[in-house]
Amino acid sequence: MNPNYLEFEQPIATLEAKIEELQLVGTDNDLNIAEEISKLREKSIKLTESIYSNLTPWQVVQVARHPQRPYTQDYIKRMFTDWDELHGDRHFGDDKAIVAGVGRLDGKPVMVIGEEKGRSVPDKVSRNFGMPKPEGYRKALRLMEMAERFKMPVLTLIDTPGAYPGIDSEERGISEAIAQNLAVMSRLKTPIICTVIGEGSSGGALAIGVGDHLNMLQYSTYFVISPEGCANIIWKTVDKAPLAAEAMGVTSENLEKLGIVDETIAEPLGGAHRDIDGMAAKLQERLIDQVDRLSAQPIEQLLENRYKRLMSFGNV
């Protein structure tokens, strides 16, 4: 099994392996091989298209958690210029599960706050696998309030398995930290655009997820409890996670229907990790457009719309 491909993608992996093999042979052989390779390439694309046109919610969750999926820092590098990372909550520490800073989007200053899972093993450990503690959310809050003072739009990138469930998290008031962010984001006097880029897990995601506009990348996922957690409670086994994912409707398609998600941003064929530059360019383009649109609104109007939208959640 090729670890770069998910289980349901293995037929694609097999094809790609064949192509690679032929390429190696091809250098010192006749022209037929080139033709064969291009045929196989076409077949591989068709196969990927057909697999991806029909993903189950559980398969979407797997793509959203793909080990090669672009993370917050991959997007920051590609979407913003003049980037300065800012650190610390001023009370306890600097939580590396949340990366935040100021940069420019299309030349205009913006505040960016994103959850970061980390790429290499040491990086993952130092970032607690993207599970923020109270100091992470309080850093986010500090910087959002700063953005309000300097009239910068806030862009958040959501990608977390959840707020960290540990003794230290509880001791320092993880609940209060999340709650405070929800409260303040509901009235922050600057546009807030939130984008789920990977995994949006529960309160840990929502804590940087209240705003004027919510995007989801096509194969990202957003849930109130992880499918595994839900399956564990209902069926007493994580093996039923696919059923739980189905029942909860964890995809952007379902969440758009419920009026919670405003926009789904299409991903490259086979998921964002197959073309990170392309994905970042697409997201950047959408964010520029959204910032322009929201910035054009008088601030009182923006806040009233945001409040109305919050009050409408769940209404039929």
Next chain:
Amino acid sequence: MSWLDKIVPNVVRSSRSRGQSKVPEGLWKKCVKCSAVLYRPELERNLDVCPKCDHHMRIGARKRLDIFLDEDNREELATDVEPIDRLKFKDVKKYKDRLTSAQKSTGEKDALVAMRGELNGQPVVAVAFEFAFHGGSMGYAVGEKFTRAAQLALSEDIPLVCFSATGGARMQEALISLMQMAKTSAVIERLKQQGTPYISIMTDPVYGGVSASLALLGDINAAEPGARAGFAGPNIIEQTIRQKLPKGFQRSEFLLEHGAIDMIISRHDMREKVGGLLAKFTERPAA
């Protein structure tokens, strides 16, 4: 069945067993903490607090509001709000059926009761979670009822008091439940900006999405003695960190020690304490 029961004639046997069941069901209640067997009418007079060990037992939402508010001038709010099964959620059972059975067993439409009333003659809006309804979980109906109660408090500048008892967000309403956290927090923030007091009292237990929103956003956060409250449940934390949790972890006393709450309020003092706080918060200096 004892050998004696086996040899006595049927008629006698059945009358014997009838005789045993003459003690009315539920006249006695065992305290889960100290195991004392308590006479129920006496326990109720003591507001369901064990007279032997002071354990605060769980009580229903209506009872909670009944012992908190003045007897006169009560009015229930948002009675038309009902749960909606937007996802047609189904696991081993249909969510719809789970709702129906919870409604039957509790007599409530969902897990929150909201009332407008008075506390020592001061107007107040009070809401209470019904833990017996689906673990007091917050879905659309709970979020909507809380929000409407808070909006009334906002528009009339009346203090809001919330008694929470909940396992968190309601899984069966998926992201709609999560969004109730944002919704309730937003309306609480408006109360705060306006200077209308909001007092949050946590009663055993308060976890998950409710803890990470409305329960910890009070001008005053308080808890009943021994109540457990936190973001993640103890099982989840133990599984994550693979070690035993310290004694008293996430209890009210722990919360007070770590600065999460202002005070612990015994059920017997609730009216007096909350009334006293609200009186101070609502008394405006003479112009």
